[in-house]
Amino acid sequence: MAKQKADQQLDKALKQLSYGFYIVATRKGGEDLSSRDEDWVTASTVSWAMQSSFEPPLITIAVQKDSDLNETIQRAQSFSLSVLGKSDEKLIQKFAEQHEVDYSNRSVNGISYQEGKTGAPLLDCGIATLECKLEDALTTPGDHLLFVGRIVNAISKDGQPITEADTRKHYEGTSPQS
Structure with missing residues (x-):
């Protein structure tokens, strides 16, 4: 019973993070990838990202270990x-679900891209x-890796960021939920 209460407290506390x-x-x-023979663009939704240094400017992201994104990064x-x-x-x-790349039109899931x-x-x-150059990849005992990237280019537009509090989608606490 005490472990269950502690697990509930952990879940609640983790959900308080932004x-x-x-x-x-x-x-x-593709010549540099073990799992495919052709050029590969991959893009996925993540919710665990943060600034991790002022100088040099670094960000840290968490990526599932068993994802295409992990190998390609x-x-x-x-x-x-x-x-x-x-x-x-x-x-x-x-x-989070689809991955359709149109190489001739440089788009992923219908969103155009430029090469940085x-x-x-x-x-x-x-x-x-x-846009980041990979500085470090940290293996954890958990189901995600941490990638630390040095920011080499930044583009900013007007608008407010969306957070989990704004949606019904959740990737937080002690188990993934949507």
Whole structure:
């Protein structure tokens, strides 16, 4: 009974942290990937991201260990993070489930992208995009890896970021929920 109460308290406490919604995107040539033969662009919704240094400017993101995003970031050594705004709510689920890349038109799930300085796709969505060179990958005993990226380029637009408090989508606490 005491363990159950402690687990409930942990779940409640973790849900008090602030969580936003972001799309992480990366690209690597197929010759450098173990799981595919062709160039690969991958982009997925994440909610665990934060600034982790002033100088140099760094961000840290958490990515599921068993994801395409994990392998591609590690091989590409770069990624972009698009901060979703309140008007981008439909993209949260779309990038959590779908993965349709149109290489000839440079789009992922219907969202166009440009190649950044590092080769990472810079998606045309959200209220800000941070392009990062991978500085470190930290393995944890948990189900996510931590990637630390040095910001090499930033694009900012007007708008307010969307948070889990604004939606019915939740990726928090002691188990994933939607």
